[in-house]
Amino acid sequence: MRTIDLRGRELSPADMLAAVPRATQARAEALDTAARIVEDVRDRGEEALREQAERFDHVSGHDLRVPAGHIAEALEVLHPDVRVALEEAIRRVRIASAAQVPEPSVTEIGPGATIRQRWQPVHRAGVYIPGGKAVYPSSVIMNVVPAQVAGVEQIALASPPQHDQGGRVHPTILAAAGLLGITEVYAMGGAGAIGAFAHGVADIGLDPVDVLSGPGNNYVASAKRAVAGVVGTDSEAGATEILVVADSTADARLVAADLVSQAEHDEQASAVLVTDSEDLADRVAAEVARQASSTRHAVRVEAALGGPQSAIVLVDDRAMATAFSNAYAPEHLELHLEDAESAAESFTSAGAVFVGDHTPVSLGDYMAGSNHVLPTGGQARYAPGLGAYTFLRPQQVISYDRAALAEVRAGVVALANTEVLPAHGEAIEARFTA
Known part of the structure; x- marks a missing residue:
């Protein structure tokens, strides 16, 4: 990981933003490519989706709309331990999502004059589940449960067809969908799936959705931008980001483990450490090198950690670390600080904040009850993560x-x-x- 030394500098907000490590060129290229893919699906529908599946997923002749039997088969072969874990994650996310639904209220402006605030669910939602370098049944839960809690009547799910599964969606994804009662599932991936949800594909019986959600790589995030205005979207949850703010009391081994854990998602993943302790920075760098070389996805991890989007950032003090973090606005923010609980109040821009040594991002990915579909690319400065509110529209009902x-x-x-x-x-x- 490269080092960015900001010590001894007076940085304006603009300077701080300029210092943030980002893979800007990769994002720009993804936006152009994703827009073309979306337009192709809009214009040519099923034919475009099949060509894209052959090009990107190396499958052909597969069922674009997943037969109900495939979902039933996947549930039958789901490992019991995985089923128990998924059911517990569903329970936890359902509890947390229910807290996000506002109660209706009536405001009396004057005698005979009222405004009723209500929250209406969209009719139809499309959720995208990645399936390239890893399998994400947890993302099925994170997308579907909030939509169900919000009261969405129709939920369609898409995930890439898998070459090693004969063109089927990965069975663990299908099993998670089955546990949640989702029957409308499509074997399509990437930007093409986003375009299909936004515009519909009549040939396979796919109607356009009102809101689409789900994480993915930079191409999926860019495709959401390409369909903005056609359909509602959650924030652009692109290649994952972790920013760790740590002081001299932090455990270098744990900090390194958490940086590596997010880097294994994708070569475009961002892993950043911000600290005012040069000694900790050196120890974390050594630990990262050791752990990265021995992990299963070492090549992927090393590419992510060596990219322009990852770095160790040295700052003068806590105030500078806080300012940098709020400028970066990371998807995941971990606080490894002596006073982490009280310090958390100052870190205002992040998709989700993980406080203390025993609250790693991995917990949020699966079992915390919080949602792991979160804004990337600095959007946490103004956009929330996925929740029940993503699928709700506030309405005012006026009566005089x-x-x-x-x-x-x-x-x-x-x-x-x-x-x-x-x-x-x-x-x-x-x-x-x-």
Whole structure:
């Protein structure tokens, strides 16, 4: 991992953003490619999806819409231990997601004048589950459960066809879908799947969705940007990011383990350590080198850690570490600090914050109850992670009786005339004239 030394510098917010390690070129290239793939699916539908499956997934002649029998078979062969773990994760995520649904409320503006706030679920959602370098049944849970809690009536799921499964979706993905009662499943991956959800594919019976969600690589994240305005999306949950803020009390072995754990997702994964302790930085670097070389996906990990998106950042003090973290706005933020619980309040921009030695990102990936579909690329400065609210639309229901309207009659007419929209005022007056 390279080192970025910010010590002894006065950095403006713009300077801090410029210092953040990002693989900007890779993101720019992904956006252009993803847009073309989405347009191809929009224009050519099933034919484009099959060509993309052959090109990217090396499969052909497969069922694009997964037969119900495949889901049933996957449930039958699911290992009992994995089933128990999935069911417990479902339970935990369901509890946490339920807390995200606001209660309806009624506000009385005056006698006879009320505004009712309600949260309406979208009718149809599409969830994308990656399946390239790893298998993510946990992502099935993270996407489907919040949509179900929100009250979405129709949920469709897509995941790439697997070459070693004869073009089928990975059986563990199908089993997780089966546990959640999802029957509309498609074997399609990447940006093409995002385009298919947004525009629909009549030939395979896929109707467009209202909202689509799910993590993926930079191409999936870029495809969401390409369909923005056509369909609602969650934040762009692209290649994973972890930022660890640590002081001299941190355990270098644990910090390194957590950096490596996220780097194994993808060569584009970002792993960043921010510390004011040069000694800790040296110890973490040594531990990362040791652990990275011995892990199963060593080649992938070393590519991610050696990329421009990963670094050890040296800062002067806690204030500078906090400012850097908030500028970076990481997907996952870990705090390995002596006073981590109280310090957490200052770290305001992150998809999710993991506090203390015993709360690693891996916990959030599976069993914490929190959602692991989180904003990347700095979007945590303004965008939330996935939750039940992703599938809900706040609506205001307004009700005024005649007396309440009369109370504001003159004011509406005055403002309408000021804006040179007299018909607005006339619509009010019509209610008081024969």
